[in-house]
Each structure stands twice: as C-alpha cells, then as structure tokens.
Amino acid sequence: MSGLDLTPAAAPAPRAARIRRHALIETRLVVRNGEQLLLALVIPLGLIIANAAVGARIGIAREPFIASVIALGLWSSGFTSPAITTAFERRYGVLERLVATPLRRADLLLGKAAMVAIVALGQAVVLAVAGLLAGWSPQPGLGSSLVAVATALLGLVAFAGLALILAGTASAELTLGLANLVYLLGAAGGLLVPLAAFPAWSQPLLALLPTTAVAEALRAWSGDGAAGPFPGWTIVVTLAWAVVVVVIARKVFRWTS
Amino acid sequence: MPAALTLADVRLSLGGRVVLDSLSLSAAAGAVTAVLGPNGAGKTTMIRCCTGILVPHGGRIEVLGAPAGSAAANDRVGLMPQATGAWSGVRPRELLDYLAGLYATPLPPQEVAAALGIDAFSGTPYRRLSGGQQQLVNLAGAIIGRPELVFLDEPTAGLDPHVRRQVWTLIRDLRAAGVAIVLTTHAMDEAEQLADHVVLLDHGRAVAAGTVAELAAGRSLEQVFLDLTAPEGAA
Numbered sequence: 338m339s340g341l342d343l344t345p346a347a348a349p350a351p352r353a354a355r356i357r358r359h360a361l362i363e364t365r366l367v368v369r370n371g372e373q374l375l376l377a378l379v380i381p382l383g384l385i386i387a388n389a390a391v392g393a394r395i396g397i398a399r400e401p402f403i404a405s406v407i408a409l410g411l412w413s414s415g416f417t418s419p420a421i422t423t424a425f426e427r428r429y430g431v432l433e434r435l436v437a438t439p440l441r442r443a444d445l446l447l448g449k450a451a452m453v454a455i456v457a458l459g460q461a462v463v464l465a466v467a468g469l470l471a472g473w474s475p476q477p478g479l480g481s482s483l484v485a486v487a488t489a490l491l492g493l494v495a496f497a498g499l500a501l502i503l504a505g506t507a508s509a510e511l512t513l514g515l516a517n518l519v520y521l522l523g524a525a526g527g528l529l530v531p532l533a534a535f536p537a538w539s540q541p542l543l544a545l546l547p548t549t550a551v552a553e554a555l556r557a558w559s560g561d562g563a564a565g566p567f568p569g570w571t572i573v574v575t576l577a578w579a580v581v582v583v584v585i586a587r588k589v590f591r592w593t594s
Numbered sequence: 595m596p597a598a599l600t601l602a603d604v605r606l607s608l609g610g611r612v613v614l615d616s617l618s619l620s621a622a623a624g625a626v627t628a629v630l631g632p633n634g635a636g637k638t639t640m641i642r643c644c645t646g647i648l649v650p651h652g653g654r655i656e657v658l659g660a661p662a663g664s665a666a667a668n669d670r671v672g673l674m675p676q677a678t679g680a681w682s683g684v685r686p687r688e689l690l691d692y693l694a695g696l697y698a699t700p701l702p703p704q705e706v707a708a709a710l711g712i713d714a715f716s717g718t719p720y721r722r723l724s725g726g727q728q729q730l731v732n733l734a735g736a737i738i739g740r741p742e743l744v745f746l747d748e749p750t751a752g753l754d755p756h757v758r759r760q761v762w763t764l765i766r767d768l769r770a771a772g773v774a775i776v777l778t779t780h781a782m783d784e785a786e787q788l789a790d791h792v793v794l795l796d797h798g799r800a801v802a803a804g805t806v807a808e809l810a811a812g813r814s815l816e817q818v819f820l821d822l823t824a825p826e827g828a829a
Binding site for chain 1: 645663672678681735740767770
C-alpha cells in the first residue's frame with residue numbers, strides 16, 4: 338500500500354492562483370539560469386561599466402547609452418530568454434505535460450507574460466540604478482515618460498510574440514542559435530546605436546523595427562533622443578508589431594516538437 | 595458504469611503516414627487497461643489525442659464524458675509522459691508544489707514525495723536525476739491532482755525491480771480507489787500482473803482486446819503479441 342488517499346477529487350484551483358503559480362515557477366527558473374542572467378544582467382552591466390570607464394574617451398555619451406542598454410535588457414528579457422526557454426519546454430515535453438492539467442493555454446501565456454514583466458521590471462531597475470551610480474542623470478518629461486512606458490510595454494508584447502513564433506515553429510537548437518543571433522542583430526540595429534547615427538537612407542527602415550522604437554523611446558525619455566517622424570511614433574510602431582505578431586503566434590505556435 | 599475513456603473509429607495521419615487507423619477502445623473506471631504494441635504502433639499518439647495535443651482527422655474521443663482536450667476532461671486526468679515532461683532545471687519538490695498548486699484539492703506534495711521515495715532527491719535539478727528517478731517524479735506529477743483517469747506512458751521503463759514493484763503497488767492502489775488507468779508498456783509481465791483489460795495495437799489499429807486470459811488462451815501474452823503484431827517498419 339502506498340498510504341496515499343487516491344480517491345479521485347480533481348478540481349482546478351482558481352484561475353488567478355494558476356496564473357500566479359505559473360508566473361512564479363517560470364520566474365524562478367529564469368532567474369536561476371546562468372545563460373539567461375548573462376544576457377539579462379551581466380552583459381548590460383558590463384556595457385554600463387565599460388561606458389563609465391572609457392565612454393567619454395571614445396565619444397560615446399553616457400546619457401543615451403544607458404537608456405540604450407536598458408532597451409537592450411528589455412530585448413533580451415522579452416525576446417531572447419522566452420524564445421529559448423519556450424523552445425526547450427517544447428523539446429522536453431513540458432507543454433505537452435501541462436496540457437493534462439487545469440492550466441489552460443491562456444493561463445500559461447499569461448503566466449509567461451507575467452514572468453517577462455517581472456524579469457524586465459527587475460532588470461530595468463537594476464540597470465537604472467547601476468546607470469545612476471555611473472553618473473547617469475536622465476531628464477524625463479511627463480510626455481516622454483508616458484510614451485516610454487507605453488512603448489516599452491507594447492515592445493515587450495511584440496518581443497514576446499516574436500519569441501513564441503520562433504520557439505513554436507523551430508527546433509530547440511535552431512531557436513537557441515537564431516535567438517542569440519537576432520539578439521546581436523537587434524543590439525547592432527537601433528538598440529545600442531541611436532537612429533540618427535545611421536545613414537539617412539536607412540533610418541526610415543530601421544525606425545520600423547520594434548527594437549529601434551523601444552530604444553528611441555527610452556533615449557527620448559532619458560532626455561537625449563531624436564525627434565522622430567511625429568510625436569509618439571514609437572507607440573504606433575510597437576503597437577503594430579504587437580498586434581501582428583500576436584495574431585501570427587496564435588496561428589503558428591505548436592505545442593509539441 | 596460508463597467508460598472513463600472511449601475512442602471510436604479514431605483516425606489520424608502525420609506526415610502522410612497513417613498513425614491511428616480506425617482505432618476503437620474503451621477504459622473503465624477502477625480498472626487497468628493496458629495498451630500494448632510495437633514501437634511506432636500509435637500508443638503515445640493515442641494518448642496525445644486523448645489530451646487534445648493532437649486532433650484526430652476523424653472519429654470520436656470521449657474522456658470522462660467530455661470531448662478530448664476540453665477543460666472538463668483535462669482538469670480530471672493525470673498524465674505520465676514517456677520522456678521528460680519537466681523543465682531541465684526544476685527540482686522535483688518544486689515541480690510537485692507547482693503542479694499541486696494548479697488543483698483545488700491536491701494530494702499533499704510532501705506525502706506523495708515520501709510515498710514514492712522522491713524525498714531523497716527532491717532538491718536535485720531534474721536534468722541531473724537518473725532515468726528512473728525522473729520516471730518517479732513524472733508518476734508523482736500524474737497523480738498529485740487526484741485524477742479520475744490516469745495515462746501512464748511506459749511507467750516502469752528504466753526502473754529497477756524494487757522501484758518497479760513499488761510503482762505496481764501504486765497502480766493497484768489507484769485502481770482500488772476507483773481511478774481508471776490506461777497504461778502503455780512493452781513489458782508483458784507488467785500487463786499480466788496489472789491489466790484487467792488488454793488492447794493490442796498494431797499499425798494504429800486495435801488487433802485484439804480482452805482480458806489476459808482471454809487473449810492468451812493457453813499461450814504466453816508475449817507469444818500472442820508476436821503473433822498478432824509486426825515490428826516497426828514492417829508492412
């Protein structure tokens with residue numbers, strides 16, 4: 338005898354509890370993952386320290402750069418990390434396993450979204466504090482603050498949608514490679530380098546990227562951003578990306594590998 | 595008593611290959627239904643259809659009176675997957691606490707961990723567990739929500755004889771508690787020891803069904819298996 342009371346009594350926990358449980362376990366797993374920490378904190382903190390040490394000598398101004406690094410952190414938390422973890426959840430059969438529980442697919446996605454928000458918020462706070470310690474003195478206005486918050490939230494939705502499209506269609510190994518490659522491309526293409534520094538012909542194209550929009554919104558919030566084609570353009574870009582990628586993700590995401 | 599699980603004329607093709615071919619079977623509450631078949635016969639695919647991960651192209655699947663894959667069904671089933679089924683970095687006790695938290699009246703995780711001997715490695719990341727230890731964690735996860743129907747996909751593969759007997763005891767306890775158990779296995783002795791009802795699958799089709807005694811009829815179950823099924827890849 339096992340000594341357990343195995344009498345059937347299955348019933349789901351309240352929805353909020355299920356979502357909270359899922360968000361917490363995903364957050365714990367991400368925070369414990371060394372590779373994710375490298376992307377989320379170690380590399381951005383290294384960039385902030387490097388900028389503090391040699392930025393002035395090589396002509397990289399501190400104010401926009403710290404905001405750019407925070408945007409880079411949001412990119413890794415919103416895209417790279419969820420893409421890799423979700424791809425391996427498919428590979429390891431975690432999603433298949435969770436289907437046979439009271440956790441609905443919408444609960445799982447909301448839990449993941451909450452995890453991304455928790456990690457991104459914590460990361461932004463840590464990087465902002467590190468930036469302030471390095472002498473960063475942002476000059477936010479009310480308008481730029483509202484635009485930055487809205488753009489960052491919509492950008493995270495767009496990043497996470499892109500992550501699910503990649504992780505839900507490609508193998509875990511391919512996702513791992515592509516997610517890291519795309520992380521670097523995003524960093525080079527408008528995240529770390531301000532839009533105004535690119536050739537004039539390429540700026541309208543780069544401005545259409547969600548990564549550029551998030552970084553430009555944060556640089557503007559920091560008090561050193563380009564004006565852009567019209568006020569609040571970053572919200573329009575990230576909103577469009579968020580809607581399109583979420584629709585695509587719903588269509589193409591596969592739960593098993 | 596109505597069947598806990600009914601598959602009627604279920605058909606599914608994947609990548610142009612017929613995986614389930616007009617499969618029909620049922621499983622009763624308070625009974626162990628063993629689904630036997632060679633590799634690639636469609637056993638795991640059948641379970642995936644029953645949990646809604648795969649949607650058949652035809653036929654009907656009813657799980658505890660509800661359509662397969664519906665919330666009303668999946669809330670009340672437990673699943674022990676054949677391989678992995680957990681995050682690589684999760685610790686067994688952490689996983690059990692999480693799964694228990696998805697249910698309103700789960701089994702206490704500490705009691706499940708103690709009953710299955712998981713306590714000894716409850717803080718070790720899943721990827722560092724042996725195959726047998728991972729199997730035990732998966733089994734614990736399958737029962738922690740106090741399900742009415744449990745799918746056990748090769749539950750004792752890779753287990754040593756001591757732990758295998760321990761799992762058999764748990765399966766018998768589940769049956770005594772009124773749980774419907776659907777288990778797939780390659781171990782004929784396991785089916786002989788546990789099954790109230792056996793279904794033999796070959797190329798996605800049920801080629802024989804009945805009690806062990808009815809199927810064997812004086813022969814060994816393994817001989818019946820060899821006579822009625824073809825190895826994977828054979829036409």
